[in-house]
Amino acid sequence: MKKLFLIATIVLLSSVVFAELSEQTENEVSIMSYENGAKVRLLQLEKSVTRNIVRADAIITEVDNMDMDTSNLSSILEELKLVKEEIQNVDLNQNKEDLIKNFVDLKDDAIDLTKDFREALHLMLTTEQLSELKIVANSTEINQINERIRLAVREYNALRLESMISNKAATNKIRNGEMDTTKIKSTIKEQIRNESAENKDAILQKLGKMKNERNRFVTAAVGKAIQNQLERKEQRLQNRLEDIRSAQTALRTRIQNRINTVSATTTVTLRAQAVNSAGGGNE
Amino acid sequence: MKRIILLAVLLSMVALASGCVQQEAATTTTTSTISADNLDSTVNELVEDIVAEDETIDVGEIV
Numbered sequence: 001m002k003k004l005f006l007i008a009t010i011v012l013l014s015s016v017v018f019a020e021l022s023e024q025t026e027n028e029v030s031i032m033s034y035e036n037g038a039k040v041r042l043l044q045l046e047k048s049v050t051r052n053i054v055r056a057d058a059i060i061t062e063v064d065n066m067d068m069d070t071s072n073l074s075s076i077l078e079e080l081k082l083v084k085e086e087i088q089n090v091d092l093n094q095n096k097e098d099l100i101k102n103f104v105d106l107k108d109d110a111i112d113l114t115k116d117f118r119e120a121l122h123l124m125l126t127t128e129q130l131s132e133l134k135i136v137a138n139s140t141e142i143n144q145i146n147e148r149i150r151l152a153v154r155e156y157n158a159l160r161l162e163s164m165i166s167n168k169a170a171t172n173k174i175r176n177g178e179m180d181t182t183k184i185k186s187t188i189k190e191q192i193r194n195e196s197a198e199n200k201d202a203i204l205q206k207l208g209k210m211k212n213e214r215n216r217f218v219t220a221a222v223g224k225a226i227q228n229q230l231e232r233k234e235q236r237l238q239n240r241l242e243d244i245r246s247a248q249t250a251l252r253t254r255i256q257n258r259i260n261t262v263s264a265t266t267t268v269t270l271r272a273q274a275v276n277s278a279g280g281g282n283e
Numbered sequence: 284m285k286r287i288i289l290l291a292v293l294l295s296m297v298a299l300a301s302g303c304v305q306q307e308a309a310t311t312t313t314t315s316t317i318s319a320d321n322l323d324s325t326v327n328e329l330v331e332d333i334v335a336e337d338e339t340i341d342v343g344e345i346v
Contacts, residue, residue, distance in 0.1 A: 024341065028340060030332065031332050031334060034332065037332075040334055041340070044338065044339060044340045045340045045342070047339070047340075048339060048340045048341070048342045049342065052342065052343075052344075052345045055345045055346070056345050059345065059346065107340065107342060110342040111342045111343055114342050114343040114344070114345055115343055117345055118343070118344065118345055118346060121345075121346065130346060133346060135346060149336065150336050153334050153335070153336045153338075154336070156334060157333050157334060160329075160332060160333055161333075164326075164329060164330075177336075180335070180336075181333050181334070181335045184330075184333050185330040185333055188326065188330050189326055189327075189330065192322065192326055200318070200319075200322055201318065203322065204318060204321055204322045204325065207322070207325045207326060207329060208321065208325055210329065211325050211328055211329055214329075214332075
């Protein structure tokens with residue numbers, strides 16, 4: 001038994017020590033070292049979570065109509081909604097390393113909950129039932145987030161171009177949504193290619209410094225983001241539990257107050273009726 | 284005999300100087316090529332940070 005416990009502890013510890021971010025997440029956080037990069041990534045994450053919330057909501061209604069118990073699915077959905085709220089409440093003014101930690105943690109939660117929902121659903125429905133589910137493709141809310149993402153990405157790209165070359169016309173076009181990524185990239189490359197040899201040296205100095213600072217920052221921030229991930233997760237879950245308890249207490253108090261009001265009104269009405277009846281009897 | 288030695292010394296100095304010039308030219312060419320390559324790779328790496336408006340974060344599918 002002791003040996004088993006020891007092996008389990010070693011496995012757990014090694015998984016923590018060798019924890020790393022997926023290549024995809026590392027690429028995503030790399031732009032968070034730049035101005036507006038965190039805003040773009042958090043909005044994109046909010047959109048993905050919202051999309052899954054909208055879909056899960058519709059699926060629960062369908063499953064409910066099949067006379068099945070949807071309480072487990074609903075509880076996962078409720079937590080996914082809490083994750084969305086937390087994404088919306090991330091303070092963009094905090095330091096970039098903390099922003100990266102927030103992004104990594106909340107993305108991780110969103111992935112876990114989506115997986116939990118999917119697995120729970122697959123246990124409840126047959127393959128045929130699953131294939132018949134209507135998947136909601138869009139919603140007003142998703143469209144609104146799309147619009148915010150568009151504006152944030154344009155601003156971010158304009159700032160990126162400005163940091164590399166000076167081209168007012170191009171930055172204006174980016175902000176107006178008149179340049180796609182391919183065009184932006186080729187504009188930057190072409191303008192640098194056409195610079196004089198002397199200017200190219202200065203540009204190389206500037207961009208080389210920018211690249212090194214970015215890489216150093218990302219390596220350090222990713223290193224910090226993967227440290228204590230489990231402890232941070234435990235803390236987040238505790239906070240959510242506390243929020244639910246507070247919300248339940250507030251709801252209980254509210255309902256109790258309403259009961260008191262209704263009860264008082266009923267008493268007054270009954271007394272009035274009794275008085276009226278007595279008065280009527282006297283007449 | 285002295286003249287021959289002097290001539291030989293002079294010739295070797297000329298050869299050495301010419302070698303140095305060639306070496307210098309080669310070094311300059313290499314440096315500028317490295318700079319150009321560095322600039323290209325740096326620019327290529329940095330422009331990859333440009334983001335597409337329809338880029339998404341994958342958190343998995345609900346079904």
